[in-house]
Each structure stands twice: as structure tokens, then as C-alpha cells.
Amino acid sequence: MNAGASFRALGLISEEHFHARVRGSQDGVNWTEWRDAELGHEGGSLVWFDSAVSVVEVMAARPLRLLFIEPGAAKVSLERRLGTAGEPEVVTRTGWGCGANCAPREAPVFAPVTHLVVHHSAGANESRDWPAVIRSIWVLHVQGNGWNDIGYNYLVDPNGVIYEGRAGGNGVIGAHFSGVNTGTMGVCMVGTYSSQAPSAVAVESLKRLLTWHSARLKLDASGQTLHAASGLTLNVISGHRDAGLSPRASGATECPGNALYTYLPRLRQEVAGGAGCSIRLARRNYCFSSQPGGSLVEFENPLGCEVGVESSSSWVSVQGGRIEVAANAGGRRSADLRIGGQVVQVVQGGGSEGELPCVARGGVVNGASFDGRPVALGSIVSLFGTGLWREGGQTQVLVNGNLNATVFAATANQVNFALPGNARIGSARVEVVRDGVRSPETMFWVTEAAPAAFVAQNFDDGELNSLMRPVKAGRPLVVYLTGIGVNRQLPWEVRIGGQSAERLFLGATPGFIGLGQANLIVPEAIEAGEHPLVVIVSGAASPELRVAVTK
Numbered sequence: 060m061n062a063g064a065s066f067r068a069l070g071l072i073s074e075e076h077f078h079a080r081v082r083g084s085q086d087g088v089n090w091t092e093w094r095d096a097e098l099g100h101e102g103g104s105l106v107w108f109d110s111a112v113s114v115v116e117v118m119a120a121r122p123l124r125l126l127f128i129e130p131g132a133a134k135v136s137l138e139r140r141l142g143t144a145g146e147p148e149v150v151t152r153t154g155w156g157c158g159a160n161c162a163p164r165e166a167p168v169f170a171p172v173t174h175l176v177v178h179h180s181a182g183a184n185e186s187r188d189w190p191a192v193i194r195s196i197w198v199l200h201v202q203g204n205g206w207n208d209i210g211y212n213y214l215v216d217p218n219g220v221i222y223e224g225r226a227g228g229n230g231v232i233g234a235h236f237s238g239v240n241t242g243t244m245g246v247c248m249v250g251t252y253s254s255q256a257p258s259a260v261a262v263e264s265l266k267r268l269l270t271w272h273s274a275r276l277k278l279d280a281s282g283q284t285l286h287a288a289s290g291l292t293l294n295v296i297s298g299h300r301d302a303g304l305s306p307r308a309s310g311a312t313e314c315p316g317n318a319l320y321t322y323l324p325r326l327r328q329e330v331a332g333g334a335g336c337s338i339r340l341a342r343r344n345y346c347f348s349s350q351p352g353g354s355l356v357e358f359e360n361p362l363g364c365e366v367g368v369e370s371s372s373s374w375v376s377v378q379g380g381r382i383e384v385a386a387n388a389g390g391r392r393s394a395d396l397r398i399g400g401q402v403v404q405v406v407q408g409g410g411s412e413g414e415l416p417c418v419a420r421g422g423v424v425n426g427a428s429f430d431g432r433p434v435a436l437g438s439i440v441s442l443f444g445t446g447l448w449r450e451g452g453q454t455q456v457l458v459n460g461n462l463n464a465t466v467f468a469a470t471a472n473q474v475n476f477a478l479p480g481n482a483r484i485g486s487a488r489v490e491v492v493r494d495g496v497r498s499p500e501t502m503f504w505v506t507e508a509a510p511a512a513f514v515a516q517n518f519d520d521g522e523l524n525s526l527m528r529p530v531k532a533g534r535p536l537v538v539y540l541t542g543i544g545v546n547r548q549l550p551w552e553v554r555i556g557g558q559s560a561e562r563l564f565l566g567a568t569p570g571f572i573g574l575g576q577a578n579l580i581v582p583e584a585i586e587a588g589e590h591p592l593v594v595i596v597s598g599a600a601s602p603e604l605r606v607a608v609t610k
Contacts (some may be wrong), residue, residue, distance in 0.1 A: 065111035068195035070126035070203045071096050072103040074600040076311055078118035079104075090116075090277035091210060096253075097181050100121055100202045100312055100344040101235055102210045107192055126203040130194035133158075137190070140223065145274070147212070147267040150222045155190040161197055163208040166218035167227030172276055173242040174286050175269055175518060177323060178211065178235060178299045179257075179315040185251040189216040200234070206324040210234035210249040213268060217259030221268055229272070236310035239288040244272065245299075250400070251317035254550050254598040260422060262322070266329055269296060273334040281331035282343065282402045283420060283502065291486055292404075292502050293328025296327045299502070300485035304459070305502035310484060313574040317507045317549075324431040336364035346381055346417030346445065346499065348408045353383040356398060369397040375405045393499065416454075416491040416498035423489055423503035425574075426475055427541050428511035428602045433504035435542040437480035439467070439573035444498070447474050447604030448493050455492040459483055465572055477573040478505070480545040482589040508596035512604040515539070515592065518578075526589065529607035533583035536560075537567065540594060542599065543575040553575070558582045565596070581608060 076099030096104040133156030139148040211224040235245035273280040290303035299314035370396035390409040426439035428545035448469040452534040456464040462474040491498040515524040518535035522528040561580035568574040591603035
């Protein structure tokens with residue numbers, strides 16, 4: 060398609076969620092590489108060419124709308140707004156070339172912020188002119204979508220530069236969280252992070268920005284709380300895709316991409332650790348029967364922080380270091396406590412309900428590594444809690460209310476199951492049904508891929524790899540793992556001792572639910588000894604597995 064004039068960016072807009080491919084040319088002979096674009100992305104998808112083009116080719120299975128964007132050579136000063144101690148520098152709107160000509164169409168609207176939402180722009184990861192990219196996003200959002208202003212509150216480019224987004228300052232309601240924007244502050248990492256991690260300097264800027272706002276707003280960066288607009292109990296630091304489970308949301312998205320999304324648990328811990336005095340809670344939720352009772356609050360306080368307590372309801376309190384609940388003759392009820400500024404959920408059964416099965420917040424984890432990343436579609440998952448199984452009884456796991464997961468094994472405190480491959484990425488709900496008694500719903504998070512290995516097996520002798528049974532350099536090795544996802548088109552690689560291994564196969568292990576295998580050739584040049592092995596799928600790296608090699 061010929062635009063009739065040169066442009067550096069192309070906006071693709073559709074309400075439906077699908078992928079398209081785009082390339083551009085100035086003369087119709089020499090073309091850029093094909094670029095992938097996600098449609099249905101909040102605000103549309105921006106393809107950045109960096110150099111001017113005048114012709115584009117688009118491969119798409121469904122109709123879409125195109126917007127040709129030339130952001131111009133605006134006067135750019137990169138003027139920074141300097142705040143108080145600890146506040147990161149931010150390039151003002153004027154600094155990135157958004158002057159009086161891009162004022163908001165309407166006066167900003169404000170609301171208290173309860174959640175910080177991380178995005179990626181799903182655009183270029185390289186550019187010689189990042190302010191022009193920011194201006195192009197503004198054009199796409201305002202002229203393409205008819206919005207009041209750019210959707211994000213802040214943007215961070217791959218060089219770590221932070222830009223002021225929507226006008227109005229902190230607390231202004233943006234347009235970035237699938238139509239349930241109230242109560243959120245949106246930060247966009249400029250680029251595509253589906254299978255590539257953001258740069259270290261960009262991540263550091265994101266961390267500083269969120270740490271500053273968490274401290275300023277007194278948010279529990281490592282915790283979860285109700286997001287009123289979506290009706291979901293979400294992580295205080297969430298990804299855009301987390302809105303998707305809400306019936307109030309406008310649709311689903313892959314944003315902020317698998318590589319960035321699987322980093323968010325670590326980001327939460329780093330932000331919480333830098334946001335001020337913090338205790339370490341052993342549990343984030345407690346379940347009680349309808350009878351009066353209590354439980355000791357378990358936490359560490361290495362910095363000697365002041366541990367204040369606030370209760371949202373009269374029937375639950377903390378006394379002498381114990382959570383105490385009154386008798387309940389009505390229906391099941393729940394309340395939030397704030398202990399040392401961190402949110403703890405308390406649920407009490409109603410009427411004649413006895414012990415409730417109780418899934419621990421943050422207790423749905425990868426079955427191989429038990430790490431805190433989102434769990435992958437189709438993977439083996441471990442679920443931790445209390446009262447999950449009784450001898451002679453039956454335990455079921457329900458995902459999103461209607462997906463009955465395959466349960467492998469259950470004890471009172473742990474259930475191992477296979478996450479259905481047709482669950483959706485982003486936020487999800489889980490319930491354990493023990494002998495007909497349902498646990499309170501608990502949120503957990505799902506992603507495309509988050510690999511973790513169980514064991515490695517030498518192909519030549521069929522033995523499990525160990526120091527006593529090493530694999531020979533240059534020979535095949537089989538790694539059994541979970542969390543590789545259900546999409547066999549995802550990019551993957553294996554590194555042993557920092558060296559790339561030749562890839563043979565990545566896929567499901569025949570006859571086993573949720574188990575996968577990576578077949579590979581150990582590098583010929585690797586030294587004898589024990590080395591760390593890492594499998595990387597769609598930008599998410601497995602925890603290290605130690606493998607022994609001989610020459």
C-alpha cells in the first residue's frame with residue numbers, strides 16, 4: 060500500500076486479537092525485514108521503521124485499519140523534571156516534543172492509585188530517535204483511537220530514559236488497562252518483550268520509578284489487593300494482561316510479553332525491598348471455620364520495623380500477635396488486615412462449615428522449581444495450602460470456575476496437578492474442592508512459558524546424569540522439564556556452562572501429562588566437570604540444573 064508520502068511509523072488498529080506481519084519500503088524494491096504486530100493490543104500496535112518509507116505490505120488474516128504516522132522533527136530538549144530525594148528524573152512532555160499542539164482534548168480525571176501496571180509497547184526494540192517513537196504513540200492513541208491523550212502515565216525507552224506520559228501528573232486516569240483504568244498507574248516499557256528481555260538500564264529505571272511511587276503511595280509492592288474497577292484481586296504490581304479475566308475488561312492481550320511478565324515476581328520483591336521498612340510475612344492469607352478461633356501471625360522483622368495493624372472489619376483483629384475471629388452464624392465472609400503495611404486476607408466459613416481448604420496466596424507454583432513466576436499453560440503445577448486433602452476423601456482442582464484440572468497427588472498441604480492448556484494467559488482463579496467443600500477462590504497467574512527442569516538423562520546409557528554418570532561432550536542429552544507451554548512455535552535455546560548447545564527437539568514427553576523434554580547435543584568444546592544448564596523458552600530462563608560432563 061502506497062501512502063503517497065514518507066512516514067516512519069505505521070499504526071495498526073483492530074478490536075480483534077490476532078497477529079499481522081508488516082514490512083516497508085521507500086522505493087518498492089528494497090524492503091525492510093518483516094515485523095510481527097499484535098492486534099487487539101490496547102491502543103493499537105505501532106510499527107516503527109526508523110528510516111522513512113512510503114510503501115508498506117501487510118499480511119493479516121482479518122481486516123484492520125492503518126494509520127500512517129510521521130512524528131516530525133519536533134523541538135526536543137529532553138528537559139528533565141527533578142523531584143525530591145529518591146524520585147527518578149523524568150523527561151517532561153515538552154522535553155519529548157509534546158508542546159501546546161498536543162494538549163489533552165479534555166481536562167484530566169484523577170483517582171487514588173491502588174495498582175501499578177507494567178506494559179510493553181509491542182513495537183521496535185531499536186531506534187535512533189526514541190522521542191519520535193513516543194510522539195508516534197501519542198498520534199496513534201489520540202488521532203488513531205480518538206483518545207483524550209496518550210494512554211500511559213509513564214514510558215521507559217531501552218536506554219532507560221523515563222518520559223512523562225498522560226498530562227495531569229500522578230493520579231491521572233489513563234487508558235491502558237483494558238477499559239478498567241481507574242485506580243491504576245500505567246508504565247510502558249517501549250519495545251517488544253515477548254521473547255526478549257528489556258535492557259538492564261530500562262529495568263533499573265522501571266524499578267526506580269515503581270519504588271518511588273510505592274513508597275509515596277504507601278503501596279504493598281509485594282502483595283495483592285482488590286482492584287475495584289476490574290473486580291479482581293490483583294498483584295499491586297501487575298501486567299496489562301492481568302485485566303483479561305475480568306468481565307468488565309474490553310478484551311485480552313499478550314502485553315507485556317512473556318519475557319517481561321515472567322520477571323514481574325522478582326520486580327515486586329526488589330521494589331518492596333527498596334520502598335522502605337518492610338516485614339516478611341510467612342503467610343498472606345488465613346482461613347477459619349465458623350467457630351471463634353485464632354492463629355499466630357508468622358513474620359520476620361530483620362530491620363526492626365514498626366508493625367502496625369489495621370482491620371477492615373469488626374469480627375477480625377490481631378491481639379498479642381495472633382489473628383482472632385469471632386463466631387459466625389451467617390454466610391462465609393472475608394476481610395483484609397494490613398499488618399506492617401502489607402495486606403493479609405482472612406476468610407471465615409459460615410454456619411456449620413468446618414475447616415475450609417485454604418490455598419496459600421502465592422502458593423500456586425511451577426511443579427519442578429517451586430519458584431514464584433507465573434505458571435505456564437499445560438504445565439505441572441504444585442499448589443500449597445492447608446486442609447487440602449483428608450485420608451479416604453477426594454480432592455479436585457478447579458481453574459476459572461469450570462476447568463477441572465488433572466490431579467496427580469494430594470496431601471493436606473500440597474496438591475500436584477496439570478494446568479489445562481486451554482486456560483488463558485494472565486490472571487486466573489483456582490479453587491480446591493475437598494470432599495465437596497470449596498476453598499475460597501485464590502488468584503494465580505498464567506504465562507506462555509516458564510520452564511523448569513526436573514532431571515537430565517544421558518542418551519547413550521539411559522542413566523540419569525550425575526557426577527557418577529556424566530554425559531560425554533559432543534553427545535546427546537535429554538532434559539525432562541515442565542513449563543514449556545503448548546505453543547511449539549515459541550523460540551527456545553539451551554546453554555551449558557554459558558555455551559550454546561545444539562537443539563534437537565523441544566516438546567511433550569509421550570505418555571505423560573504436563574511433562575516435556577528438551578533433546579540437545581552437549582557442546583564438543585566444553586570442559587569436563589559439572590556445569591549449569593539453562594533452558595530458555597520465549598525469553599524465560601529455567602533455574603539452573605547442574606549436569607556432569609566428561610571428555
